[in-house]
Amino acid sequence: MAAPRKYPDELRERAIRLALEARRDPTTRTGALKRIGGQLGINPETLRNWVVQAEIDAGDRPGTxxxxxxxxxxxxxxxxxxxxxxxxxxxxx
Structure with a gap:
């Protein structure tokens, strides 16, 4: 059985959306995950993992x-x- 989720799905989706938008813009790309994670109270490494998986799910990155x-x-x-x-x-x- 999987562990209960620490973050609500809405927060997760919002954080991923903000991170993807920030990473597209070269002026906000540097430190985007750390900055957004800090603003939303999410560990930057957790946010990075979410973004990577979202990119895989969208077909933008290789992986499962x-x-x-x-x-x-x-x-x-x-x-x-x-x-x-x-x-x-x-x-x-």
């Missing part, structure tokens, strides 16, 4: 999207369950 990661986790769980069931069948036979 959130949807793909969820689907992969579901498939891995299914494989574990099937292997366990096969193991039980082979022991019983």
């Amino acid at each position: 999207s959130t949807d793909d990661a969820v689907r992969l986790a579901e498939l891995e769980k299914e494989v574990r369950e099937l292997r366990r069931a096969n193991e039980l069948f082979s022991v019983a036979a």
